[in-house]
Amino acid sequence: GTxxxxxxxxxxxxxxxxxxxxxxxxxxxxxxxVEQLKAKNGSFHEYVQQIDSIERQVTEFEAIISMLDNYVRLLETK
Known part of the structure; x- marks a missing residue:
């Protein structure tokens, strides 16, 4: 028993x-x-910052191209 x-x-x-x-x-x-994910997230964050920077530069280039396009049109009308 016991x-x-x-x-x-x-x-x-x-x-x-x-x-x-x-x-x-x-x-x-x-x-x-989790530690591996944190390390990858840190690397990923750097890439996101680079992409954001490139996106800002592209926006600036688009504005410059638009200004140049307008200037060329102005020259063509003269």
Missing amino acids: GNLLQLLEKMNLKVAEEYQNFGDIASGLRVF
Whole structure:
């Protein structure tokens, strides 16, 4: 009776301890994954800044081209 219950309780405790160990392993893996994502996000942020800068330059070039186009039209009418 009592011996069997103690054995069952011991097996259950070992199983629970094993599960918690697995959770710890999963948590460690997730921590590494999150750190990798943070590093990639930092790199990605640099590219986004470069794209924003290029977009601003293109907008400026478009404005200059529009002004030059208007100037050429003005010269053509003379």
